[in-house]
Amino acid sequence: MGHSKAQKTRTHKRIVSIASKRFREKGLAGFGIAELMKEAGLTVGGFYKHFDSRDDLVTEAVSSAFGGWKRRVDAAKTGEPSVSLAQLIDDYLSEAHRDHPGTGCAFSALAPEIARCDKSTRAVTSEQVRNDIQLIAGLLLGKDKRTARSKAILTFSALVGAMALARAVSDQALSREILNAVAELLKDSGLEHQ
Amino acid sequence: MGHSKAQKTRTHKRIVSIASKRFREKGLAGFGIAELMKEAGLTVGGFYKHFDSRDDLVTEAVSSAFGGWKRRVDAAKTGEPSVSLAQLIDDYLSEAHRDHPGTGCAFSALAPEIARCDKSTRAVTSEQVRNDIQLIAGLLLGKDKRTARSKAILTFSALVGAMALARAVSDQALSREILNAVAELLKDSGLEHQ
DNA sequence: ATTATCTATAGATCTATAGATAATGC
DNA sequence: ATTATCTATAGATCTATAGATAATGC
Secondary structure, rough: OOHHHHHHHHHHHHHHHHHHHHHHHOOOOOOOOHHHHHOOOHHHHHHHHHHOHHHHHHHHHHHHHHHHHHHHHHHHHOOOOOOOOHHHHHHOOOOHHHOOOOOOOOOHHHHHHHOOOOHHHHHHHHHHHHHHHHHHHHHHHOOOHHHHHHHHHHHHHHHHHHHHHHHOOOOOHHHHHHHHHHHHHHHHHHHHOO | OOHHHHHHHHHHHHHHHHHHHHHHHHHOOOOOOHHHHHHOOHHHHHHHOOOOHHHHHHHHHHHHHHHHHHHHHHHHHHHOOOOOOHHHHHHOOOHHHOOHHHOOOHHHHHHHHHHOOOOHHHHHHHHHHHHHHHHHHHHHHOOOOOHHHHHHHHHHHHHHHHHHHHHHOOOOOHHHHHHHHHHHHHHHHHHHHO
């Protein structure tokens, strides 16, 4: 009990990190505060010294989930001068990503639920959608800016939709077919203009 | 009270119809059985003579939601020999569809939540994904079957992803940009091979 | 003195069931 | 006699708060 300010900051980050993962796995209504705090090694009473409300946690955790995907792309980038669009597409539409939503893209795991959230969560989401569009547009070489931006939006939409569908179906062959078909066509359409 | 078998069938359909709409609007955890039954003009106690469990209702209501979209396409079809892909794309990516999820496509409103449902709901979903892919493939004229199928999967994924993103962002200009960019590119790519 | 966390609980849900009531349908 | 619906409620949640405890930090 008690504990320092530095400790509180670490605790806060731990709570957000766990929530961010579990929200992507179980949905925004998938667990309660008591369960979350228990996983963080704490009890329910401490929660409201960290967050004004459960919605406040949702905003922070969704924001943190977006950061996770960005870090993954950034990390890949540091290895080489620039990550290729093909690499990003193959990584996104992998079975590993499909089977581990907790560490994956927050859009394919949560977009419709975010659409029902309060303004602050949706504002954070707008900002991240803009970032991701620019990130992908930057990987579409040899196009004028307008074309690259439109194509980036299509690519991003197809990635998010394909992953959501691949996870929703129970037929594993169909799930793989969706991932592969979209990956191949997006990579082709990216190359055809380079 | 009491009531006939025919009356019960109508009541059952009314419950499923309301649930189907509200699930798309509020999510699969967005309301309780008491609230649902009240909107149907009934009380909570009668629910379990219609459904074994809440999950049972989810399966039926999700299935019914898929039917709604299909009927809309079928209705458009009866007007002319065949609906064009461009019409379907414009209809799907309209602001009207974005702003009325309750009567719209169940995938863009619920796919990630369906991914967390039981097998029966996901089996119904698999079947509907197959139907929608074939529907779109049939509208992609002048292609060999394999190509049409792949392109249909990409188109379907992009529609679902674009709508989910357009609803999730709070920035209305960005939301419109997503709908318009994806619609234009999908229509272009559909035509370019005809 | 302040505060990060704990225990305990209020008050509002939610799913599911039990038993009563009033209609259908043999 | 059967059954579709109702009222009432058990039992299990869930969010949020109150007050106690034990540490930090002036």
